[in-house]
Amino acid sequence: MNGMSVDVPEMEELLRPVPVARYGDDADGAARGGALHLSSLLPALACAIGHPTPTAVHRDPDEAHRKLGLPEVESAVVVLIDGLGYWNLAMRLGHAPYLRSLMNEPANQRPISxxxxxxxxxAMSTFGTGTCPGLTGMTGYTQRNPETGELAQMIQFRQAIAPRDLQRQPTVFELLRDRGVRVTSSGLPKFAASPLTEAALRGTDYISNVAPRDRVLAAADAARAPGLTYLYIRDADKIGHTYGWDSDKWIGTFERIDAQLALLRRSVPKGTLIVITADHGMVSSDPQRRIDIAVTPQLARGVAMVGGEPRSVMLYAQEGEDPEDIADRWREFLGDGAQVRTRAQALAEGLFGPVEPRVEPMIGDVLVSAVGSLTLVDSRTQTAQAMQLPSVHGAHTMLEMDIPCLIDLA
Structure with a gap:
């Protein structure tokens, strides 16, 4: 396949797992990660606007700034497009003239992880804090609340620890604000004080607008003053989950997103840095490769609770059950359809980055990451709609893990 100016691998390769991305400034010898990671973007941008801001993972933000190739500016806008993975973008460039113009630049043909x-x-907490899930305590769509033993849903924080009690890392926005730097977010009103914003993205002056055009223009107006502006665009993920990322509706949404980005580029002052990224990519699910844990005795045995999501499952063992035994049963059943790790193995591999002791019990005893188009659902706790999403994410494949880092200077 070919995506305009970018050579796109075959889908079979895109649906294979990639090596574990490494965190931190000393990870540059690794196959993936280091400065080329979502966690490095805000530290690097803070450095670009003249306010180097170390984090618990990136203690030398100038290193990330240099390796990402960001110019030094007074004002920067970072745009995070939910669900627009690098390869999803590359395969649809014909519908996006502005993004296509950016992808024609060799420096932008480099995905980050x-x-x-x-x-x-x-991803949002990794981005917002410049750290990793092992420090933020935000390890999956659903995860165990160690205070109650219940399964907590982490978008709305249902049955969860309070946002600031759970996520204790300072955000890069907070660190900049506390040093007198202007930090502005432009987004939907309902996200201004949401639990996820409070946990992962707190510390900005939040400007609310309902209309996409107004949100873009508010971000452009904020960029007239020195500092950092954050613009969130959710529609690619929302439409992908509802209709599929390869649907006509998704393409129409993608075209509108490209138009919004082009408007931003036209509206910001000359000399403004624009960086466009995402939190994850998306894969199309296959109903023929959907496995319901609830009706599969070999998978349900010994499992007290199923967390995570259909592409990235966290299994919590029943009392007295050995996680190694659960992992062995899952490996035998799934074969090469998934990567199965115990928590100990995942932590040893650095899957979540450095992990605080308080976070460990939030992580499943066994972790299962889908390969190919497999999904793993649980009809005991999930709705029919949740089990049948046409496009999903969460696993460690190239299509899900690679995200854009597109740089433009107005």
Whole structure:
């Protein structure tokens, strides 16, 4: 396949797992990660606007700034497009003249890595704090609340620890604000004080607008003053989950997103840095490769609770059950259809980055990451709609893990 100016691998390759991305400034010898990681973007941007801001993972933000190739500016806008993975973008460039113009630049033909799992909860906190899920405590769409033993949903924080009690890392926005730097977010009103914003993206002056055009123009107006502006665009993910990322409706949404980005580019002051990224990519699910844990005795045995999401499952063992035994049963059943790790193995591999002791019990005893188009659902706790989403994410494949880092200077 070919995506205009970018050579796109065959889908079979895109649906294979990639090596674990490494965190931190000393990870540049790794196959993936280091400066080329979602966690490095805000530290690098803070450096670009003249306010180097170390984090618990990126203690030398100038290194990330240099390796990402960001120019030094007074004002920067970072745009995060939910669900617009690098390869999803590359395969649809014919519908996006502005993004296509950026992808024609060799420096922008370099994907960076998101975190594992490749899902909004984990990625937003990784992005906002410049750290990793092992420090933020935001490790999956659903995860165990160690205070109650219940399964917590981490978008709305249902049955969850309170946002600031759970996510204790300062955000890069907070660190900049506390040093007197202007930090502005432009987004939908309902996200202004949402639990996810409070946990992962707190510390900005939030400007609310309902209309996409108004949100873009508000971001452009904010960029007239020195500092950092954050613009969130959710529609690619929302439409992808509802209709499929390869649907005509998704393409129409993608075209509108491209128009919004072009408007931003026209509207910001000359000399403004624009960086466009995402939290994860998306894959098309296959109903023929959907497995319901609830009706599969070999998979349900010994499992007290199923967390995560259909592409990245976290299994919590029943009392007295050995996670190794659960992992062995799952490996035997799924074969090469998934990567199965115990928590100990995942932590040893650095899957979540450095992990605080308080976060460990939030992570499943066994972690299962889908390969190919497999999905793993649980009809005991999930709705029919949730089990049948046409496009999903969360696993460690190239299509889900690779995200754009597109740089433009107005």
């Amino acid at each position: 998101t975190c594992a799992p490749s899902t909004t909860v984990a």
